[in-house]
Amino acid sequence: MIDFSRVQKELQDCEKDKDASGIRVSPKSDNLTRLTGTIPGPIGTPYEGGTFQIDITIPEGYPFEPPKMQFSTKVWHPNISSQSGAICLDVLKDQWSPALTLKTALVSIQALLSTPEPKDPQDAVVAEQYIKNYQVFVSTARYWTETFAKNSSLEEKVKRLVEMGFGDAQVRSAIESSGGDENLALEKLCSG
């Protein structure tokens, strides 16, 4: 049985200092089991300036079980899968405590972005690059941030895709169905 009153309180709490922390949590559906978290990329890292979206699923046993979190924005980071967005973070697994909240978990993820742990990788390719060729890693991570995590306005995205020769209505529905991801929308448009 999910403690919805607690989730509700957490959302209110998050809403209160969203300007100070930059962290937002908003429900995806009415029943509060699926939420979206947003964290700003930490300053002084290749992720600076990006806004990262995280899919949150509240499990049955919450808050006695950790919430399931996964990046929906693509990220180049040794502890985050570049394919699925899966996060390797102890507090989301065996170090979870019921005193932690969605907000503190998102803060931990933000901290993970600034302190990668390549020795305990989630994405082996990224981790190898991080260890062997740090400069290339930094530029790749920055490029991914620029491409996937920088929010250009909807109109800009529409404009760019329309310029490629797609219809306006078609572009808008593709962007909407891909959750605002321009590249995903382009893929959809191309595949018909």
Add this chain to the structure above:
Amino acid sequence: MSDRILCKFFLHGSCLKGENCEYSHDSKNPPNNVCTFYQKGICLYGSRCRYEHVRTCQPQSLSASNVPRPTLCSDSQPQSLTPSMNRRPKAGFAGDNDDGDKSPNNVVHYIHPREYPICSFAAAGDCPRGNQCPHMHGDICTTCGKKCLHPFRPEEREEHTKECEKKQKHIEALKKSQEIECSVCLDRILSKATPGERKFGLLTECDHPFCIQCIRNWRSSSPVSGMDVNSTLRACPICRKLSYFVVPSVVWYSTPEEKEEIIDTYKAKLRSIDCKHFNFGNGNCPFGGSCFYKHAYSDGRLEEVVLRHLGSQEGETLIADTIRLSEFLGGLQI
């Protein structure tokens, strides 16, 4: 024997003492329906009390309070008693004992003021008669503000003051506890829906507040693979300090001494309950000597804990569990 007081258990048909009962089993005898609290001066029920608020010694005849009143104690009198006099069986009963050494005609006595009861209305908070009250008003208790301290009964005063301070402390602790939130459900613990939920779960090693249900839920949740139970489930969810047990309490504490007291009271209470695992010696308690519950055999004898110490190869001393011969033989390779 005829002026003995009617046994109230007998009246309901449930006296277990039968013939040996010190009270009368003859329904003709008057029952003792006098409120004993009223006699002491304080009956909290006031006019709602189901016992009779009459004085066994009337204020106007105070001279006889310690000495039997001849009209009441003589055996030939009960039949002629008026109903209102019937309500004073206590005086008659007490008189029974004194009859031998005191002359019934000796009525002029100095009565120590400690024998006067204080006004129960004033003691309960308010006496409508104020200064006109024929009864003595007690001194004001500084803690509860009621006139309930008997000026001439120091033990009673002390007892009341102690009791009152304890109550006051409890009320203050409760007030302070109102604001405290559980860090797991984020609710105010004392504002939860059902009374059963309005309890704190104290951890012995740290001072973080949780409601009993949340902390028990967390501690009993099944560990995920790779989880170290001692550093997660048994630890405080906030500071991760390891506590081996949780103490339920209806109030939160503000000093370490108060916490100590809550824990000690809890342990003492558990120690009075028989352990269901030990089962009066028939079972086997997995907690052994560290069990909080009572390990007593059916004859009341307490279990004596004998710990067997083993020296390990590294020179450490270990406490041996029960070892069965079958386990040893089962491990042998023949």
